Amino acid sequence: MSLAEFEPPEQQVAHFPAEGLSGEEVRERLRAHRAADVDWRSGRIWSLVYSAGPEHDDVVHDAYREFAAENLLGPTAFPSLATMEKQVVWMLLDLLGADPRTSGGTMTSGGTESMILAVKAYRDRARAERPEITDPEMVVPVTAHPAFLKAGELLGVRPVPVPVDHTFRADPSAFAAAISESTILGCASAPCFPYGVVDPIEDLGAIAASYGIGLHVDATIGGFVLPFARELGYEVPAFDFGVPGVTSISADMHKYGYGPKGSSTVLYRDRELRRYQFSAYTSWPGGILGSPTILGTRPGGAIAGAWAAIVYEGKAGYRAIFTEVMKATDRLHEGIRAIPELYVLGDPPVSVFAIASEQVDMMAVADRLESRGWWIDRQRDPDSIHLIVNPTHVPVVDEFLRDLGWAAGGAPPAGSTDGGAALYGVSARLDASTDVEAAVLDQLESRYDS
Ligand SMILES: Cc1ncc(COP(=O)(O)O)c(C=O)c1O
Known part of the structure; x- marks a missing residue:
């Protein structure tokens, strides 16, 4: 049976x-x-999965499978993985304008781990060099990914929020005003997830440098798409190590690097800062443990797959991928401009953006799109739907625009639904609730218990 x-x-x-x-x-x-x-291969979802097409994915998945058993916890047992990790880091440092003689980094399991490790590095450096700081703080624009908040919770670094201006980018004067005697780093996004806009990194870098603090740029989404879009002639604001004052960057392989899930990088302008990311445990009966990242066992497949993605594509391959992605993005923007009820929030330079309306209820627009088989991410402040464009979307742009026009045309006026809270990473929202945090925790519990 x-x-x-x-x-x-x-x-x-x-x-x-x-x-x-x-x-x-x-x-x-x-x-x-x-x-x-969700049928992501047919482009029905606008988040969570990044695919550069079946041929690319085959190469990456073969590499993953080839090294699925191997473990970078033991770099001397598996020098293959140690070499591939080093090469991925070097290639990313090169792409993002770092000086190969003095910069460094490591691979990690994702954007969140990269950001936690960066915050650890700044915290431990502050402990060593500025011991008078007993309650360390970091300056975090409100649009930055909550992984910074998670890092703060885990590491005892208090986030000080910075508002954004009418373009949804961190306000430099508010950023400067939020810096105190206890600040150990500033944070910025390139781009931020909610609106796809890049914070004014040159301004923030100059401010951070003038206060003698580091600036971490979260290019978890943008690490690949921004440099290649710039090469293709798109106007992309400066965001990488070419900007004075940028001291570290997180850049994911498993998003627009088209590596396998579980692959990211954290990169430092100066290797000395990376040293504070590392941990050493010297009195364990199991032996002396030197641990460069958070994980113990480090999956070989994620490292081999990331390495395979870069060497398979090279700059020419990524340029071709992002040519398609940006063309699809341009067509989407053009189509949205032609739908009278809708507009794109801010001025996002690449293929991540949100669509809003003054006239119709965007939560109803999302519901209507879902009735036609699309998986839609909802956001608040203002109500909007969120898109990340990939090659999987190239064939469905026209169909999506038709459905979007239909969804907006038949949606009730703005503000007519009850509100409620959009859930990031989930195509759903909570009912309006007096205690949203408790409701979110309840949802997490019920995911495991029911
Ligand atoms: C801007 C940004 N930073 C960080 C993260 C977290 O990355 P991960 O989900 O790989 O941990 C995300 C995820 O979408 C993101 O969009």
Whole structure:
């Protein structure tokens, strides 16, 4: 008997199975699990998955599989992985304008880990060099990714929020005003997730330098698309190590680098700062442990896959990918301009942006789009829907624009639904609630318990 024949996928293996299934049954069951997943290959979702197409993905997934068992916890056992990690970091430093003689970095498992590690580096350097700071702070624009807040919580660094101006970019004078005697770093985004706009990095870098603090630029999304879009002639604001005052950058492989999930980089203008990212444990009976990142075991597949993505594409390949992505973005912008109810928020330079309206209810627009099979990310402040464009979207731009026009045309007036809170990373929102935080925690619990 096979469980798969009798139980719907969500109930399968609720108990530890007494017997295993055959390999073929496992594969079948995996496919069954997938039945309700969004069809990302046909471009129906505008977030979460970044794909440069089946040929690219095959190369990356083969590399992942090739090294799925290997572990960079042991760089002497697997010098292959140590070399590939080093090369990925060097290639990114090169792409982002760092001096190869003095800069450095590491790979990590994602944007969040990269940002936590950067905050750790600044905190531990401050502990060593500015011991008078007992309550360290970091200056964080409100549009920056919550990973900075998570880093602050974990590391005991208090985030001091900075408002954005009418272009949704961090306000430099507010940024300067938020710096205190206890500030150990400033943070900025290139671009920020919600609006896709790049903070005024040159201004923020100059301010940070004048106060003698570091500036971390979160280019988790932008690390690849910004430099290549600039090469293609798009107007892209300065954001990388070419800007004085930028002292570290996070840049994901698993977003627009088109590496496998679980791959990112954290990069430092000066290697001395990276040293504070590292940890050393010297009195454990299991041996002396030197740990460069947060993870213990470091999956070989993520490193090999990231390396494969870059060497497979080279600059020419990424240029071709982003030519397609930016052309699709241009067509989307043009189409949105032709829909009278809608407009794009701010002036996003690349392929991440939000669509809003003064006239119609954007949550209803999202609902209507979903009724036509699109997976839509909702945002608040102001109500908007969020798009990240990838090659998977090239064939569906016209269909999406048609559906978007239809959705806006039939949506009720702005403000007619109850409000409520949009959930990041989830195509859903909470009902209006007096205690949104508790409701979010309830949702997380029920995801595991029901
Ligand atoms: C701007 C930005 N920073 C950081 C992150 C966090 O990256 P990850 O989800 O890889 O941890 C994201 C994720 O979307 C992001 O958009």
